[in-house]
Amino acid sequence: MHASKMAGHLIRRMNQISTHVFSQRMQAEGRDLTPVQFAALDAIIANPGIDQASVAARIAYDRATIGGVIDRLEQKGYVERTVSRRDRRAREVRATKLGQKEFDAILPIVEALQNDVLAGLNDPEKELFRTLAQKVIDYDAG
Amino acid sequence: MHASKMAGHLIRRMNQISTHVFSQRMQAEGRDLTPVQFAALDAIIANPGIDQASVAARIAYDRATIGGVIDRLEQKGYVERTVSRRDRRAREVRATKLGQKEFDAILPIVEALQNDVLAGLNDPEKELFRTLAQKVIDYDAG
């Protein structure tokens, strides 16, 4: 089998296409969020006061990477961190008003661009792809 | 739609699983090659004397990234670079004997682990997944 036909290569290329579509669209809309920053902000808004380790667990990142991602969200003024009173090691993360506003504006854009990521597939194929991908991920999660 | 069900997220997670399986297996076999380094070495062995820009084009990377990847392959003694006589800007890249030997040893391992990447799917589903992924990529390539 040639390397370019292997599952790993195909997945890497799709990830490349996906992140490229994402950043192109964000730039076109005058927004400044990466795919990972969007995923983190989504998890934070869905769970106000969540700690960083839980954000990492939810979107399947390691703690070191998520620390940097939340640093950048904080620099942009989209989230705030406060030391937890229950556990002084933990930082509770919440979206700011600006972060919520930005997320509300970006969510429909992100939803719309999902279709472009799989532009080579028709609707039933898109659905099938998502089903198969979900199976791969669920199996890995145990 | 929730973020964790979006195509971009599913693809990112699969890429994570894929690279994780790859590095785990390499480590278990006492080898030291990343997925990208393997892809680059594969392209170089298939096209001896290829220049860096062509390696980048073949495996869909930008030139800046591929420069670093080939740096590391060179450090490991797997490839050699020589200035092209036809075009003094270009560097011709070739695998060394050690690089060829290492590739021959690693290829069957990499082929075998492809199945584990899609471990959540049965054989027809694996085939279907690859077909759909190829469609997504081919459409993007134009």
Next chain:
DNA sequence: GGAATTTAATAAGTATAGATACTAAATAGG
């Protein structure tokens, strides 16, 4: 054939992505 453009590679900068090690704080076990 000389200027304008393009191209190969590198450099610098930002953002993942994960491994490892470290600090501080919480919890478990005896």
Next chain:
DNA sequence: CCTATTTAGTATCTATACTTATTAAATTCC
């Protein structure tokens, strides 16, 4: 209650991954 372990976050290191800028060389084209 005190030690041992675990856990949250940060820091450090390596490796992608892409953008923009720079240098040098090749090509275009008028």
